[in-house]
Amino acid sequence: MPTPGPACPAPALFTDRYELTMVAAALADGTADRDCVFEVFARRLPHGRRYGILAGTGRLLEELPHFCFGDDELTALREQGITDQRLLDWLADFRFGGDIDGYAEGDLYFPGSPVLTVRASFAEGVLLETLALSVLNHDSAIASAAARMIxxxxxxxxxxxxxxxxxxxxxxxxxxxxxxxxxxxxxxxxxxxxxxxxxxxxxxxxxxxxxxxxxxxxxxxxxxxxxxxxxxxxxxxxxxxxxxxxxxxxxxxxxxxxxxxxxxxxxxxxxxxxxxxxxxxxxxxxxxxxxxxxxxxxxxxxxxxxxxxxxxxxxxxAPTVGMVYKLVERDGVPVAKKSKDKVSVGGRKHAVRRHDADGMALAEVVSSRPITARDGDRDLVVPLVRGGEVCSPRTPAEALEEARLHHERARAALPAEAWALSRGEPALETVDA
Structure with a gap:
């Protein structure tokens, strides 16, 4: 029986085995390098909640440079029966080199909001699924509850x-x-x-x-x-x-x-x-x-x-907010899951928040087509990572303070009834362009 390792290994092992299974198969059949777009979104808000707060993006970006497979991690994989040498060699050289966009941390989100978009090869992108969802689902659940308390x-x-x-x-x-x-x-x-x-x-x-x-x-x-x-x-x-x-x-x-x-x-x-x-x-x-x-x-x-x-x-x-990580584009072609009750929309999404003349938010506009901007529209998707490098590096404390101030601004644009504790529909309707 293997000797237990350190309690907190590199974040690469904070993942599900099926991701490595997919990478191994994709390496074998030549599809691992296909250009893919993955999106993180929630199909719905927790029952009766009127808004969600995106939190955890800063923590995810902290983890990204350390998401790699060193000797200890590869040894751990072998001890768990993962012995495909092609896969192990690929993991030994892995460093995420793709692009990530998303909502600014601290922003509000609604059903269908593309809070994180990952563009990379299939193998690179699929490896991030569990870590991204683990961080964003947990932190967004806490932030959303805390905002109601505030x-x-x-x-x-x-x-x-x-x-x-x-x-x-x-x-x-x-x-x-x-x-x-x-x-x-x-x-x-x-x-x-x-x-x-x-x-x-x-x-x-x-x-x-x-x-x-x-x-x-x-x-x-x-x-x-x-x-x-x-x-x-x-x-x-x-x-x-x-x-x-x-x-x-x-x-x-x-x-x-x-x-x-x-x-x-x-x-x-x-x-x-x-x-x-x-x-x-x-x-x-x-x-x-x-x-x-x-x-x-x-x-x-x-x-x-x-x-x-x-x-x-x-x-x-609501200990989790139900965010999912879905492949929406492959080699520039939209793809989407069509199974009952879990339908997704193919294609990389654009998103703006529409406001009235007084600056109050009216709707969440999300579309796989370009959105014609109107007066008062605020682009929601911002660049986070390019070529594997974080776009605007911050210390952890600076990133948190920036997110806190962004949240204050985003929150101020919601109508007062959005903050009611009674159960209700999402404060903003998600509409197509």
Whole structure:
């Protein structure tokens, strides 16, 4: 039995075996070098959702230069029974040399939007399928859920804190995706290191329980972090916890956190008690299994910040957005899948977002024919990679910041009803030119 290798090999092994099977067969019959166009799109949005947010493009471009098969990867393939020497020799020399276009990261997408287009030989293009879909499906699901939470919060800051509810690498990606759509900070330190996401965190109930009494725990935290810290006040009795917190930190206490109970009622009572104790500027932070609906239900309560965990990192009911990676053109000829319920449209797509005179978005125009531009149209497809080289290299932190700002601009063009939490049809209809 093979000895287990490193936990995180090169991204080339983050793939499905059937891709190598296809490449091997295509090399054998001479079709591997055919010029092909693959597109990534979602046939539909998750049930009842009105928009999607494209996220993960920056992470995919980070991975692309490292998508190769070194000695360790080739050894791993042999150990799994992949012994076709023609295939192994081809993989040993593989570096992606094609072109990639797509929507700018942070943009909105709708059914049929060509969010990523890969033009390369068949063998090169098909190898990217699993990695592209893995990254884009996950990150877009998180960003789309996070955007709904941001809308529900109505400009009150949201904190991402779901690392303990998902895979360790998914946690970093989730923190990045949440930041992209407007989350103020994350508890995840690796997201801070890789992407410059602001990080925050104070203490858990375990820290209070460690001490002989609540006062001792609060005193230790204040002595270390200063009176501007946020104290967790619901380990025992909330009222007494608030009183003790203000006694220890003074009326300049930065914040209290509520993590259980009837949060709207508790927050209202906590605000009254804090004000009566002179802590009028102490913030109230609430956590405890929040999602966009719970956040919306707290809108009338005097809550200053929301901490979101499980629902965020699981896409709040939509852990994937159903993007697919389909061959749409071969040697310049449109090709398309015609099977029932999974029909696709052949040919490389053009896409613009149509706006009215006030700059509000009206429709997503997607066509395999050139689109005659109108006043207010915005081209959605931009160059990302040419000849295997990323067009505009950015540091990971710079790429995230650029995507965050792009998202703000794209979001501002949607009509207000698009951000409603109630189920409905896509906010923009996808139409042909």
């Amino acid at each position: 809308a529900a919060a109505c400009e009150r800051p949201c904190i991402e804190m779901g690392s303990r509810r998902t895979h360790e690498e998914a946690a970093v990606a989730a923190a990045r995706a949440a930041r992209l759509v407007g989350f103020a900070s994350s508890s995840n330190l690796e997201a801070g290191r890789r992407y410059g996401v602001p990080t925050t965190g104070t203490s858990a109930h375990a820290f209070t329980l460690l001490h002989d009494d609540e006062r001792s725990a609060f005193q230790a935290q204040v002595d270390t972090l200063g009176p501007g810290t946020t104290l967790l006040v619901d380990t025992y009795d909330v009222d007494q916890g608030i009183r003790t917190a203000v006694e220890v930190a003074g009326p300049g206490l930065g914040g209290i956190r509520l993590d259980s109970g009837d949060l709207p009622t508790l927050a209202t009572h906590a605000r009254e008690l804090l004000d009566s104790l002179g802590a009028t500027r102490t913030r109230i932070v609430v956590t405890s299994d929040l999602d966009e609906y719970a956040i919306s239900g707290l809108m009338a309560a005097p809550v200053d910040r929301y901490g979101v965990g499980t629902s965020l990192v699981t896409g709040s009911g």
